[in-house]
Amino acid sequence: KAGVTQTPRYLIKTRGQQVTLSCSPISGHRSVSWYQQTPGQGLQFLFEYFSETQRNKGNFPGRFSGRQFSNSRSEMNVSTLELGDSALYLCASSLAPGGLDTQYFGPGTRLTVL
């Protein structure tokens, strides 16, 4: 069974631009969660989608948004990029939502904002 895939793997953007990251979960998984990982802040929860509905959102500004499609693939968008948005963005898929099931992580997208 194929693992979680994320595209692109690396991105370089400048301040003020916007970016869209994509995540394809493991086949059969309907829950997709997004995390931001920085050296100083660890893994910070962004949001979780289950069956195309956003179940929860972490403490991030409205510039961070996401969606999930009917095939469970998910995208996250960051608008008006700031230097502090530079981070590794990880998505994870699971069978059940809400932290009740094992999360399988993708390799991440490394975003650098200049």
Next chain:
Amino acid sequence: GQQVMQIPQYQHVQEGEDFTTYCNSSTTLSNIQWYKQRPGGHPVFLIQLVKSGEVKKQKRLTFQFGEAKKNSSLHITATQTTDVGTYFCAGPWGGDMRFGAGTRLTVKP
């Protein structure tokens, strides 16, 4: 802030020494999970604990879930250089998965 607290933040050991990381939650958890992230990699699931007082072993790794289901620990016996990485605990909090800040383990050969 982190709802799941993890200590220590860093641990440097000599190969062959033991290592323990601790995880504490402000609320009772239905389950706790442990993940390992190698340098340059992504978190990989190690184990899930569900029952109060549960103890599980994976070779040199021993995982415990506290009686009150608010704390957990991961103990590695006789560390090896392959154990290098960051170990995270995680649990359902407020309807989604929240991760501890992680314990970064380095091993000197």
